[in-house]
Amino acid sequence: MEQMKRLRADGQRNRERIVAVAAALVAKEGAQVSLEEIARKAGVGSATLHRHFPSRQALLEVVFRDGVAQLCERAAAQPGKAPAAELADWLEEVTVYTATHRGLAAALLAGPDGLSAEDICCTDMLLKVLKVLVARASSVGALQAGATAQDLMMLANAIAVANENDPVTARRVLRLALTGIRR
Structure with a gap:
């Protein structure tokens, strides 16, 4: 992997x-949002955007990885919560993020410089x-015997995919799945 050149402070801010x-525009409008619109709203020129991110895929990869990294950091920043609540809250965050940003992974795979699923997943x-x-x-x-992290990841992903671009429903369905349908 190529090492990133050290940026000046203004370059890093840009x-x-x-x-x-x-990230905000992809969440709002989808992964096909105009790069020109991103540059304009960021207060930079198109050339500056392309100097930092030579392709749409390069920018989307950073957006996706940053979002997932933030989810992982937040999991570690919840001391004092009951383990069951901690798990449920984090699964909810992952499900909502995935439902909201699902088009991001598809856009990365579809582009001419498409990355493999392993690169973006x-x-x-x-x-x-x-x-x-x-x-x-x-x-x-606090967890059903035999439930694994892989099971819960599959559950969260399935709910997110079924409710793409509908985070409210994704959240509600996940909560239902975690609490069960029986009284």
């Missing part, structure tokens, strides 16, 4: 602003966190 604006990063949360919940008897 890059961060571009990524933040891109971030599954390992998510599963590492989920395994810790599952172990905590299991240790206090």
Whole structure:
């Protein structure tokens, strides 16, 4: 992997602003949002955007990975919560993020510089966190015996895919799945 050149402070600010604006616009409008619109709302020129991100895929990859990394960091930043609540809250965040940003992964795979699913999936990063949360919940008897991190990841992903671009429904269905349908 090529090492990134060290950026001057203004260059780093521009890059961060571009990524933040891109993340907000992708969440709102989808992964096909105009690069010109991203540049304009970030307050930079098109050439500046392309200097930092030579292709749409390069920008979308950073947006996707940053979002997943933030989800993983938030899991570690919830001390004091009951393990079952900690697990449920984090699964909800992952499900809503995936439902809202599903087009992001598809756009990365569809582009001419498309990346392999392994390059963008971030599954390992998510599963590492989920395994810790599952172990905590299991240790206090708050999880059905035999439930695995992979099972819960599959559940969250299936709900997100079924409710693409509808995070409210994705959240509601996940909560229903986690609490069960019986009284």
